[in-house]
Amino acid sequence: MWKPDRQSKEPIYVQIADHLERRISYGEFPPGSLLPSERKLSEQLSVNRSTVILAFAELRSMGIIESRTGSGTRVSKTIWGATPKHTPNWSRYAEGGSFLPNLPFMRRIREALTQQPSLIDFASGELSADLAPIDEITMLMSEHKYTSYLGYDNPQGYIPLRQALVSYLAKYRGIQTTESSILITSGSQQSLYLITQCLLSPGDAVAIEDPSYCYSLPMFQSAGLRLFRLPVDRHGVRPEDVRSLYKKHRIKMVFMNPNFQNPTGTVFEAERRKQLLDVASELGLPIVEDDPFSLTAYEGEPPSPIKSMDSIGSVLYIGSFSKIAASGLRIGWMVAPRTIVERLADARQQMDFGLSVIPQQVAAQFLKSSYFEPHLDRLRMQLKFKQDLLIESLRRELPDHVQFTVPQGGLHLWCKLVPEVHDGKLLEEAIRRGVVFVPGSVYGSDSGYVRFTYARAKADEIGPGIAKFAEALRELIGESNGPR
Amino acid sequence: MWKPDRQSKEPIYVQIADHLERRISYGEFPPGSLLPSERKLSEQLSVNRSTVILAFAELRSMGIIESRTGSGTRVSKTIWGATPKHTPNWSRYAEGGSFLPNLPFMRRIREALTQQPSLIDFASGELSADLAPIDEITMLMSEHKYTSYLGYDNPQGYIPLRQALVSYLAKYRGIQTTESSILITSGSQQSLYLITQCLLSPGDAVAIEDPSYCYSLPMFQSAGLRLFRLPVDRHGVRPEDVRSLYKKHRIKMVFMNPNFQNPTGTVFEAERRKQLLDVASELGLPIVEDDPFSLTAYEGEPPSPIKSMDSIGSVLYIGSFSKIAASGLRIGWMVAPRTIVERLADARQQMDFGLSVIPQQVAAQFLKSSYFEPHLDRLRMQLKFKQDLLIESLRRELPDHVQFTVPQGGLHLWCKLVPEVHDGKLLEEAIRRGVVFVPGSVYGSDSGYVRFTYARAKADEIGPGIAKFAEALRELIGESNGPR
Known part of the structure; x- marks a missing residue:
């Protein structure tokens, strides 16, 4: 991902304007298409929002982009030559076809994980790096021709x-x-x-x-x-x-x-x-x-x-x-x-x-x-260890608010929340505090359930992750019960 | 692929019957499904057709399979327990869905290549092993962690x-x-x-x-x-x-x-x-x-x-x-x-x-x-070399029967045949002689065109492959023109 060069003599907002102009001219953002918001760009490029606002002003003064209040900033349709040229209406093509997009909660979770790599991840249903047989696979790849x-x-x-x-x-x-x-x-x-x-x-x-x-x-x-x-x-x-x-x-x-x-x-x-x-x-x-x-x-x-x-x-x-x-x-x-x-x-x-x-x-x-059998033995032991950590943390942090049956295998713990809270609000509160999980409604259940994956987070993240989740839940319960 | 053990004391037909019974019981051939023909099995197992006939007779006597004249040999529906049990009608499921099967010519070519690995392959649109950067890739895989x-x-x-x-x-x-x-x-x-x-x-x-x-x-x-x-x-x-x-x-x-x-x-x-x-x-x-x-x-x-x-x-x-x-x-x-x-x-x-x-x-x-640039240089040289070999062979073997423009890149030569012959018959004649190509109608053209890929065959196969193709073509021209 491109970042402005802070050592350069060129002002950062000019670098950003040049960079955006380049991406527009490459066709990444065709005429008429929406640019990322000022907020998003400032996050992505690690600069102040005011710097992005200056860069946008620069591009606007050159007629390359147009902003309208409430509908974001778009690439101009008019500057590309004197004769009217039409870029294909790509957004209509993107809406076509028989494929439904992923569920909003799943896209929200993926987006959050991309934007904040430091999030504690109880959502992704996969193994952490230390549970996967990376060393074994690397060895096999160099041993065998x-x-x-x-x-x-x-x-x-x-x-x-x-x-x-x-x-x-x-x-x-x-x-x-x-x-x-x-x-x-x-x-x-x-x-x-x-x-x-x-x-x-x-x-x-x-x-x-x-x-x-x-x-x-x-x-x-x-x-x-x-x-x-x-x-x-x-x-x-x-x-x-x-x-x-x-x-x-x-x-x-x-x-x-x-x-x-x-x-x-x-x-x-x-x-x-x-x-x-x-x-x-x-x-x-x-x-x-x-x-x-x-x-x-x-x-x-x-x-x-x-x-x-x-x-x-x-x-x-x-x-x-x-x-x-x-x-x-x-x-x-x-x-x-x-x-x-x-x-x-x-x-x-x-x-x-x-x-x-x-x-x-x-x-x-x-x-x-x-390597296969020893890997499985190690995997089982470490999954059980992580499950124990998760359960201990939940019992410590939320003794009265979560109910679950302890599974004898797998990567996930399925929890009922007491009292029931709003799925989407809980997810946003949790993301804001640095932890992510999958709301139960994604799996077709009623609101008020949560799936925690304990395989993906590092062992030392599990306790702090549940502490953050507990804060988020208490915030919501506080809200829905009125101030205590 | 399983083969009978010729050293074993057990007769080969009994081994084959046991092997088929095992595969049937594993669910590979559910009750009611069609078994491969005697001819196909005898090719696959490298035995005489009479040995397969004996094995089928054995299975038939046990009530495991049923043969009906003209409709092949099927797994019995009745032997699996006293109460009637129904295997899903898998063939109906296989016909469902929105996916069309591959074109018959393409399936025929793939089948021929699977059954006769010695076929000279002018059909597969890919590089031969010596043109691919296998050594380079192997080295990169062991060099890098x-x-x-x-x-x-x-x-x-x-x-x-x-x-x-x-x-x-x-x-x-x-x-x-x-x-x-x-x-x-x-x-x-x-x-x-x-x-x-x-x-x-x-x-x-x-x-x-x-x-x-x-x-x-x-x-x-x-x-x-x-x-x-x-x-x-x-x-x-x-x-x-x-x-x-x-x-x-x-x-x-x-x-x-x-x-x-x-x-x-x-x-x-x-x-x-x-x-x-x-x-x-x-x-x-x-x-x-x-x-x-x-x-x-x-x-x-x-x-x-x-x-x-x-x-x-x-x-x-x-x-x-x-x-x-x-x-x-x-x-x-x-x-x-x-x-x-x-x-x-x-x-x-x-x-x-x-x-x-x-x-x-x-x-x-x-x-x-x-490795990348030298690989590309070598690839270009060798493709050109193989193209030259193909063109020389065609000019030698069929000076009056093929017309083409020599492309300046790519893997394929597109030929018009003179006189026009039946696509499917030509393919079968060619396969019978040990060579395979793609009939032009696969690409939507009229009958009478052929695509030869020169990248996939080994250099020393190109001449002999075209000789076989020429035989097949002459056979058909002879047929359609009556005996000479």
Whole structure:
């Protein structure tokens, strides 16, 4: 990011004006488009707002920009040559297409994290740098010669990675499969995208858990799907609810996150899994099982996937490295019947021509390496440690205001706030104090719930982060209860 | 891929029956689904067809599979437990969704290349292993410590790569831009996919070149776009055609591949570029410029992109490493106004959560390294050498039957066949003889054209490959002319 040169003899406001003029002439801000506000620019460039005001005045005097009260500062439409030229109406193009933008809360959180890198992050559902096997991956990359041909990959993904996954799935997940039943994807996200785009049609009804991270994914709405909810109690969803949704709405698919469910941390109970499979086979109904968290089980055996009990092929199984190794690898996988794998591989070729071979090679090496098991052991221990820190802090700071069940794995703690407060106000108060979380309504729940991710923050940030959150909450409770 | 163990005491047909039973029970072939044919299986497993027939008989006797004359062999629906269980009707799901499958010719080519790895490949539009900078990339990967945090990346892509591209675009392509105007994508393919999915709506009219690789991409049809064609003569498209398409059909966007166009190799003439920009600015019409080949220019300065002359921001510029370094990196980029970059970055998060950081780091290192320029020099020389070999072979083998203009860059030679023969028959004859190419109709042209890629085959395969192609062509000409 460009910053003004404070050593230069040229006044800073002139440097800024020149810089903006350059960006305008490069086409980053076409004629008629809105410039960032004075406040935003002054933050980005680390200068006083008055300096930006001077720079804008300079550009205005040259006729390059125009400001109108209340509607911001825009690039002039008139200066670009004598004959009228029309830049495409880019904002109308940006509003077109079938893709919904991300949820406002999610965009607000991303924006806050970009603008204030020092925010304590209880929002991003991923591992912190110290939990990811960065050293191991760096070592594997320098140890192994990746001399294989870097051409377009097999449409289903790099064969040695699929072979390594066959062993991994048998050993760790009790799933017997073959490399030809596996599709490598860019994380679970791409698996879900392919399923919603290529196997379902607009207007189709599907069932998701309630609450569910699926609710936070606009891809379901973008695909024109009708979402119906399966309430999650402490043992997960009730299989009979699936049957009644099928009767009422002819649901075409059920999306499940059975092990340490996101956001609630619930484990879908074993007896209910059998019942769900029975209902599915009775109705010929496909189940999509997203299983990113199970290997984080803090103690004992990780819960088995539904897929391991699926004898007739009702389940599309999705896994990923994002939550147990590194989300930046962008490696996920789907296990599915051959017709589905081939169909989705063909469609994916049209979208992005497949994944880069390099991270697939790294992932295959990592799976087969002696680093994998010790990494998992360390990960589990450290996640549990961070969870303990979070829970201690919550009990210390807000003993009467949060209720939760402690999950036995995963990255998240799902909390009910007492009394209920306004989601959006709480988020803004928290951001103002330097901490960010995900409001429960993002997952389709009522106002008054919060998801804390304890995997992303550093251990020594967790206590201070919760202290800031507690301040924000107390501020709101104070407000809504009147002054104390 | 599993193969029977010829040292084992167990008969091979029993091994095959066991293997198939295992794959069926894993859900790869759910009840009711079609098994590969006897012929295909015998090829895949390198056994006689009679051995597969015996294995099928074994499975049939166990009630696991059922064969019906003319409709192939299917997994039984009835053996899986006493109560009737229904596997989801996966083939119906596979037919759903808005995604069209790839063109039959493209699928046939891919299938042939998978089944016969020894085919001489004039079809895949990519570099051979010896043209790609594999050694350089391997060295960069072991030299540099990639210790940065492997978390979810910035939605627009890895910042150091975008910074490196700002210098690259200024130095090699005459494009002045900023890192905030760049979106890193999974090759040009993903840029095009994002544009067609997110900036256009079903029913919108767009213009593409004729012939054009765009025609081979079902993504245009999948997005519900109406395609109108701009005929390419030896100087490219005619700008006045754009205006008349706009008047008639209100086209919303023009897709251009101006430098060494795929498939014709044409360079869009300089004066026409200016006229096209004038038409675009008059109509407020966006131009998508895909520019993957220009740095392969065999002699002299590479042709400048349209974007370098675009003063008002009409052009969405797309570039990629696929054709000048390695397609397996899956690194491309788009330069676009801020509103567009942000919109597409947001949509891409929903599809795949962005690219892996690792190949982006590698690409940034490669761009900044001292390997980059020598690599380009070597690439140009070797491409020209392979082009010469192809042309010599064609002139030797088929002096009277092919016509072409020699392109000054790129990877492809576009040939007219004299006399015209049936596209599909020629392809099958060629595959039977061990060589594969892309029929011209894939790019929307009439039957009787062929695209040869000379970059993918090894130098010593080019002569023999054209000899095989000549045999196939003569066979067809002989057929259509009756016996000589």
